[in-house]
Amino acid sequence: MDDVYLLKFGGNAIKGRRDLARLSGEVASLIKDGARIVIVHGGGPEINAELERNGIEPVKVAGVRVTDDATLEITEKVLRSINADVVEELRAAGVDAIGIPGHMVAEFVRREPYMATVDGKEVLVDLKNVGEVTSASVDTIGDLLESGVTPVIYPIGADSEGRHLNVNADSMAAGIAAGIRCREMIQITDVPGILLDVNDPSTLQSSLTLEQVDRLIGDGVISGGMIPKVDACRRALEAGVAKVRMVNGRDENSIVSDIMQEGIEHGTVISR
Template sequence: MDDAIRKAEILIEALGYIHAFRHRQVVIKLGGSAMEEPAALRSTLQSILFLAAVGLRPVLVHGGGKPIDRAMTAANLPTKKVLGRRYTDEATLAIVAKVLREDINDSIVRQMRELGGRAVSLHTGSTQALFGERLKLKGPDGELVDLGNVGEVNKIDGDLISSFTDAGLIPVLPCLAYDAHGNWLNVNADTAAAAVAGFLKAAKLILLTDTPGILRDRQDPKTLISSLNEAESRKLIAEGIIDSGMIPKVEACFDCLRSGVEQTHVIDGRLRYSLLLEIFTKSGIGTEIRL
């Protein structure tokens, strides 16, 4: 009986958060081990379906770095990185688009339907929601560096996305955008998710990662930082505590917060039901990033 009462208490704790976020859009970025490990993916998809069932309006944006790497190896194509980004020539773009759309996106939507949910792929023709332009980064000497068919999102069909969430369907978007000529652009999944959240003025952006959140010591999960503002984050970047792939995640959080997103979170996608623990409990389990 005590266990049953504890379960009821957990539901009551969640009730306030359900009321607060009911009918609000929540953007979730899926990637890394949360997508690679079948058990982790299943619990994540179950969590997303739970969000929809209690009245939240989730939107899922996903990447696919590791499956793309494997497909590149199978095709005997080298992976080239420029300033930490995948250089995307035409041959690489064809693999990226196929893996993201046909292998990953279709599989996620099928699994969500098998679990009893209602999901829809948004990645082609009249259901393409992300549009962009080529991204050029500044090199160490200030020169513009060409990344090939790599882009950044500059337009989102928010009405299309909202029409599905309003109808109780869960949009699933790969990190691909159309350019002005209808050609694909490979977009960083974190920045794509942040752009979607910012345009929708979502209640939350949640980035699922391969770490418990932002750690002062990456070897010690007990050093998790539960909350950070921009000044604190900049200091940690300067100190090298936030580095490598975590920097674009933090920058993506800042971008969408400035666009009107209320809350952003970096959490461990490998942990079962981490989404529910972050959204529906007082303490949460990851790092909240705020301005």
């Protein structure tokens, strides 16, 4: 699907109605220019806030949320509500958007407990109700795009028995991007891209290979929420997506429209 762009954004990058309206305006103009768009969104900060209101402390391991039953219920409720807001703003901008849970357009497996090094110690990590995409329904997404609809996907999957699973939004995006082999996957986040020093925007790496990314993970330069993001880039690239990129959604002038003009480079482009 080489005219399809997959846009993924999280709740830190796109905060509230104003940001959503801005993004929606850009999506509308991209569609007018002939692009087809698939949107995947997360909602980390909103989920954390709602968990805390319910007396649950948010826990993440390597950027992925540990999701017990109570956390899953809250996560799903918050994601559904964000999804409704995104769809509403897109429609207000003239985009024929529909909201879809991940489990309607992809298949998932539950992530089994695994051994990992945390704070220098080997521990068993059990993420509980967390899944990852095994395959995406290319036909369903293709049919929607074909009829001029923009799918807005929130990252709740289901296992083969229909039990719901929380999915990191970056890995949801990667699974879809890999399945439909879109032209470009753009991750809209709250940093300018991959930085050598997270506190210094001048250390932006405008292009990196997967090998360089591995080195930066090994050195601890890439950590936390950036880990599922680069994993997502790897998966998409290995599946044949031509380009993957991270950009800053906090950038006031443009979120995505600039980057689709040839030759204008923003953020970090990762290549094989």
